[in-house]
Amino acid sequence: MKNIYKTLKKISLLCMIASVLLISIDSFAQRRGGGGAHRGGNIGGATHTRPTQTTRPNSNRGGVQRPANSANKETRPANSNNKISRPANANNKTARPANTNRNNNNRTGNRNTNISGNTRNVDRSRDITINNNRNTVVRRNTVVYARPPYVYGGYRYYGYHPYYYHPYRPFYWGPVWHPWGFFVTTLAVTAIVVSVENTQYHYDQGNWYAPNNxxxxxxxxxxxxxxxxxxxxxxxxxxxxxNNYYYGGTFYEKDGSNYKVVPPTAGTLVDNLPEGGEEVTIGNIKYIKFGETYYQPVQVDGKNKYEVVLVEEDK
Incomplete structure (x- = not known):
């Protein structure tokens, strides 16, 4: 019996110790958040506290301030906009290429001018000042004028035929003929040298050439x-x-076996005038001035012609 009593006494002592320990643990758990059920609540609370910790991004700490600072950093692009003024300056630099282009354009223009100036086999009769003093003196005719002259501006204009206007249309004598002012670099082997009053000319197929440039x-x-x-x-x-022979605006006269250039004779009729003439109005009449020679448009036997006009000062 004594042994049983001692065993029960030990068991009760152990139970008391266990109770004390449980009470201590329970109080400790309450201080820390409670027992098992509270620990479950603590888990839920922990889960809730973690979202509350998510308030840290919304807090005033650096995470939020950093975007704010990054917004401040965005001012750098604003400053970079100020740097855009450099491209503006670059645009000012583009003005230099613009000036370069102008210079290039001028150079190109000069090149074009030089090229056009050196172009060969091009009709430049309209843009070259030509000395037409030769072959402009009109020889008097032995036939008396039956018609009175046309008087205007202090001059008398004689013609055998009545004035009949028709437009001036330059005539083309073919590919071997060239108007005054036409320029070539070289001459054909058929060209010959003709000396007139110590001046040398070159003649070839009705064209007369003088050295130039x-x-x-x-x-x-x-x-x-x-x-x-x-x-x-x-x-x-x-x-x-x-009889005279007329070709390309030039009159020739037979001289033995040769042909000599002569001035046009007043009253001579020709069918065509070459390029290089101009239509001038004198009073009520329109003449064709070729060089210094005046031609009056007339009509003979229903055909349009030009008559060489004798011009004299009205004294």
């Missing part, structure tokens, strides 16, 4: 120039005394 320019035929042949397309014209 490293090449040769077509000029009016020099009076007195003599050649051994003229183009087959020359027109035979009657001056009233002798």
């Amino acid at each position: 490293g090449g040769y320019q077509v000029v009016s035929a020099p009076v007195g120039g003599t050649v051994n042949n003229i183009p087959s397309g020359a027109q035979t014209v009657n001056t009233g005394t002798v």
Whole structure:
């Protein structure tokens, strides 16, 4: 019995110790958040406290301030906008290329000018000042004028035929003929040298050339120039005394076996006038001035022609 009593006494003592320990643990748990059920609540609370910790991004700490600071950093692009003024300055620099282009354009223009100036086989009769003093003196005709002259501006204009206006249309004598002012670099092997009053000309197929700017320019035929042949397309014209031969605005007269350039004879009729003439109005009449020679448009036998006009000062 004593042994049983001692065993029960030990058990009760152990139970008391266990109770004390449980009470201590329970009080400790309450201080820390409670027992098992409270620990479950603590888990839920922990889960809730973690979202509350998510308030840290919304707090005033650096995480939020950093975007604010990054917004401040965005002012750097604003400053970079200020740096855009450099491209603006670059645009100012583009003005230099613009100036360069101007210089290049000027250079190009000069090149084009030089090229056009050196262009060969181009009709430049309209943009070249040509000395037309030769072959402009009109020879008097032995036939008396039956018609009174047209008087205007202190001058008398004589013509055998009545004035009949028709527009001036330059005539083209073919590919071998060239108007005054036409420029070439070289001459054909058929060209010959003709000396007139100590001046040398070159003649080839009805064209008269004078040296000019490293090449040769077509000029009016020099009076007195003599050649051994003229183009087959020359027109035979009657001056009233002798026959002349007319080609490309030039009059030739037979001189033995040769042909000599002569001034136009007053009253001579020709079918066509070459390029290089101009229509001028004198009073009520429109003449064609070719060089210094005046031609009056007339009509003979229903055909349009031009008559060489004698011009004299009205004294």
